[in-house]
Amino acid sequence: MVTIYDIAAKANVSAMTVSRVINNTGKISEKTRAKVKRVMEELNYVPNQTARSLVLQQTKLLFLLITDIMNPFYTTLARGAEDAAKKSGYRLLFGNSDENLEKESDYITTILTARVDGVLVAPAGDPSLPHLESLRRHNVPFVLLDREVPGIACDIVLGDSKDGARRLVEHLIALGHRSIAMVNGSSSISSARLRLQGYQDGLKLNDLPYDERYVYETSFGPLNDLTEMEQWIERMDPLPTAIVAGNNVLAIEVMRLLRDRGIGVPEHMSIVCFDDLGPYSEIEPFLTVAAQQAYQFGYMGMQMLIERIQERGTSLPWKKIVLPADLIIRRSVKDIT
Amino acid sequence: MVTIYDIAAKANVSAMTVSRVINNTGKISEKTRAKVKRVMEELNYVPNQTARSLVLQQTKLLFLLITDIMNPFYTTLARGAEDAAKKSGYRLLFGNSDENLEKESDYITTILTARVDGVLVAPAGDPSLPHLESLRRHNVPFVLLDREVPGIACDIVLGDSKDGARRLVEHLIALGHRSIAMVNGSSSISSARLRLQGYQDGLKLNDLPYDERYVYETSFGPLNDLTEMEQWIERMDPLPTAIVAGNNVLAIEVMRLLRDRGIGVPEHMSIVCFDDLGPYSEIEPFLTVAAQQAYQFGYMGMQMLIERIQERGTSLPWKKIVLPADLIIRRSVKDIT
DNA sequence: TATTTTAAGGTTATCGATAACATTAATCTT
């Protein structure tokens, strides 16, 4: 590998002069600048970021930890984060925890050893607290995405989960539904709790009873075992006329399960959910959803993170951004008024 | 930040002893080992990968450069790559070129300065050649994914594009279609060229004429201007009864365009394409596709890359893996026999 | 007992870049 010293030797200057040319610092005569640049081109010199990071004590690397790389909500979010990072000259590392605390823990280790300058985290849930405390202890700035974690104060970008869920429920009610069930992510995740509350609020505001047998709690993430969900569906007697899914992945899984058992959507069962499906929703505009502004989650979160990094030392108050969800009505709900 | 020296001082040993404890090398008495470990825990020590990389001349970082992070083909591929990387103790950086040579070039710079140990690249196309030459010149091992680039010899994982396209066409023909058009990615991309050939082969094998007015070439990537595609559709007179799309993104865009103009799919136009749609194909099993083994692309590519890195110096012959595509028949094609 | 061997640890140099300080020679000031 060509180093700054190789350049220096060939150009008959000191390494420091080469460094100055590279970084455009100090005073360098036009002649030497040109000479050094020529030699750099000749030898195909590329600076060693590793060495730089060591002395500068910053890597210009940021990290985005998401919980499901197959979920269009997160890939769209990643796009936003990437764009914002690039704009400020940072590079971005991605990690994918699969809603799994152990994988998340591995990534936290990676983050700490790689000495990234900051992290954007969609935490797996409340038990992520020690991971965040670890980041805090090691002075790594971070911004939370989509989920709050009780016990830690920090910058955060949230969706208005309660309101979104309530609107989904009221949409169903407006179309005549009176028996509405819910599949949700783990109650150790703040957004799942709020979506449940929104669901309950929606029922209460319309004088409908809340029956916990009509609520099933599982994981937001890729599900490997659907037998429990199947049993839940069997247990509901009578079947509801509609189901609210806590996110897009759950909606897809429930729908598949229902169809496998001959229960058509939307003919025999209506389904709505949180989060849109990215480009797929264009090919068959099917699911009625409370779409979150995924790109904005990433973009604004990244902006907050970078601001936090740059204002290091000064103590800005923690910021909290709450983005509303848009109700997009398509055809997964049957009008039974 | 706590360093190895802080640990050494507090434990009354030398830095080297601490290093030995961390890496389990050399001979250390149980007593000192325990003492050092205790101090490391007390001070929350985390090794500095930056310093390590500098002296070891390796970062244990790999890079995956894809061309469209919103495309389920690539996110699935990324999952495979991630799993394989993790298995061998490597961390993975992602980049997203958006089928854009300039963005690709930026990522190549990032890759070189970050001194990653190896790269998995889905190149933007034939003009990516200088980028690959740059990697080669700097001795960065790489494996190509999905697309060949004339002029460079290297390890590569490909799909059987020609065969897949031919089978899509013959499927259409079997269902009575005689007038079949094609939207394709740029002819500067090897897989686009092969898909076009497969399309032509399919026609020829069935004694159907090839008419280049029925072929439209654009980009595989996110399209921002659809007017040209619109004009192409208008120009075709009479309209074909079916369209083969070079990939899933194109299929979605064409379908939207057709539907906007009142041409229903599959009632008035049949559509098939390369690459499946990930989870979405489960919610509305609609598009008939030649599904590529996306996960395997990533997994096997990563394995090849890691092998290449580990056998550095020895000169293994270049390997080429060709994965077949699976024809998945759904309901986007109308039977008109 | 004298000599090797080994276990357990320490010292020093190094990776590639940059910050801080030092050195020249030329230019400016009064």
Place this chain on the structure above:
DNA sequence: AAGATTAATGTTATCGATAACCTTAAAATA
């Protein structure tokens, strides 16, 4: 013209970890 300033460049120390070599005391061997 003598000292002060400045432009242009060089020297040395440093970031945190590890490789390669060195030291010492105890254990093993002849």
